[in-house]
Amino acid sequence: MTWLALVLAATPVAQFSIEPLGATLKVELTVSGWKGDCLCLDMAGAEVAITGLPPHPARKECFLRPTKGPVRYAVNLEALRKLRDDPDYAADLGAAWLFHDAATLLHPDGVDTALRVRFTLPQGTSVATPWPQEQDGTFTVTPAQFDAGAYLALGTLRTLDEVKLPGFSARLTLVEGKKAATDAQLREWVRGALATLGTFYGGTPSRGTRPLHLVLAGMPSEDAGVFGSVLRRGDPSVMLLFGSQATAGFEGDWVAVHELFHLGNPPTTGRFPWFVEGFTTYYTELLRARSGAKPEAQAWETLASSAREYCQPEGTSLTERSLNLRVNHEWMRVYWSGACLALRLDVTIRQRSHGARSLDDVMRELRKGEPRSEAEVIAALDHAAGSPLASTHLAETKHVPMDEVFALLEPGSALRQAMTGR
Numbered sequence: 001m002t003w004l005a006l007v008l009a010a011t012p013v014a015q016f017s018i019e020p021l022g023a024t025l026k027v028e029l030t031v032s033g034w035k036g037d038c039l040c041l042d043m044a045g046a047e048v049a050i051t052g053l054p055p056h057p058a059r060k061e062c063f064l065r066p067t068k069g070p071v072r073y074a075v076n077l078e079a080l081r082k083l084r085d086d087p088d089y090a091a092d093l094g095a096a097w098l099f100h101d102a103a104t105l106l107h108p109d110g111v112d113t114a115l116r117v118r119f120t121l122p123q124g125t126s127v128a129t130p131w132p133q134e135q136d137g138t139f140t141v142t143p144a145q146f147d148a149g150a151y152l153a154l155g156t157l158r159t160l161d162e163v164k165l166p167g168f169s170a171r172l173t174l175v176e177g178k179k180a181a182t183d184a185q186l187r188e189w190v191r192g193a194l195a196t197l198g199t200f201y202g203g204t205p206s207r208g209t210r211p212l213h214l215v216l217a218g219m220p221s222e223d224a225g226v227f228g229s230v231l232r233r234g235d236p237s238v239m240l241l242f243g244s245q246a247t248a249g250f251e252g253d254w255v256a257v258h259e260l261f262h263l264g265n266p267p268t269t270g271r272f273p274w275f276v277e278g279f280t281t282y283y284t285e286l287l288r289a290r291s292g293a294k295p296e297a298q299a300w301e302t303l304a305s306s307a308r309e310y311c312q313p314e315g316t317s318l319t320e321r322s323l324n325l326r327v328n329h330e331w332m333r334v335y336w337s338g339a340c341l342a343l344r345l346d347v348t349i350r351q352r353s354h355g356a357r358s359l360d361d362v363m364r365e366l367r368k369g370e371p372r373s374e375a376e377v378i379a380a381l382d383h384a385a386g387s388p389l390a391s392t393h394l395a396e397t398k399h400v401p402m403d404e405v406f407a408l409l410e411p412g413s414a415l416r417q418a419m420t421g422r
């Protein structure tokens with residue numbers, strides 16, 4: 001691949017050899033084309049899991065390069081797991097670990113680095129990543145992809161048949177373990193959700209170019225979908241957890257639709273959950289009603305009851321609650337208040353365009369171009385509504401008029417039919 005050769009020639013190359021030993025990764029790293037002496041992690045906090053290198057005297061996430069020879073260090077995945085127990089550091093999925101490349105791979109400080117990564121694996125163990133792989137088994141990672149991040153699955157894994165959809169495909173890796181559902185049920189769970197999203201986005205929900213990389217693992221639960229997490233910049237990584245005791249309910253599940261919808265979220269700078277989570281929550285209901293995965297009446301009942309329970313500001317604006325989500329933990333309130341804004345916008349856009357446009361169009365338009373700031377997203381939403389609807393909804397501390405919106409959405413109404421009719 002010529003482009004890759006050019007990228008590799010233009011930037012320092014970090015060559016990793018990785019050997020797992022229980023919950024430890026033994027890593028050997030050689031860096032060519034670089035004279036510096038400081039190696040760093042991009043993930044704050046993950047340095048606690050690294051041993052074998054002298055820590056940098058002033059910078060917490062950095063270590064000093066030995067004066068000669070390769071860099072050798074170890075990563076304790078159990079120590080990473082204890083930080084948060086999710087794949088943004090490391091998650092224990094029973095027969096496999098799922099971990100973030102930025103929490104485990106040190107890179108030369110201050111320069112863009114291309115990566116070549118090789119694994120030495122015990123019999124029966126394999127690795128799954130979103131990265132392209134060469135004939136000899138080496139994974140190659142461009143600086144942009146390394147910057148975007150990846151989940152690596154390492155352990156006893158099995159590959160399910162590739163899911164092919166119009167214009168894109170997905171590679172499904174299953175972590176081996178006891179499960180009640182069949183492989184075919186799990187594959188259909190993901191395929192159905194991806195088909196729904198392919199229809200919405202007019203092709204792949206991802207901005208990457210390679211097949212989507214999904215890791216599925218069972219957790220003790222009778223629910224079909226249990227939890228998920230995605231990395232959506234570059235070639236994406238997806239983790240979907242299903243209930244190992246679940247034998248049914250995969251068609252109506254919300255977790256896969258919700259997580260995979262995130263792959264298509266417009267690129268943003270900074271975090272503002274009222275938009276990324278709120279609008280995804282809205283479409284998790286709408287898209288399942290449209291596909292028939294959830295009965296239309298039930299989807300509207302969920303929207304109406306959640307709006308009643310969570311959408312009134314009660315003295316604190318959505319902007320403020322969303323900004324402080326990591327402190328206040330008001331997930332439901334922020335997600336559903338964001339969903340209520342999405343609903344108000346959708347209804348307004350449809351009404352003022354006499355059905356020619358909807359929030360769907362705006363969501364697809366926002367995916368194009370450079371990442372937008374919170375202010376830019378709000379301005380685009382206000383513009384689409386033809387009034388400061390988004391800015392006032394976000395700043396409101398007393399009352400948002402949801403009853404008025406639902407009054408327009410009686411069963412059988414043309415508006416409701418246009419939004420969730422099949």
Ligand SMILES: [Zn+2]
Pocket residue numbers: 258259262277280
């Ligand atoms: Zn989400």
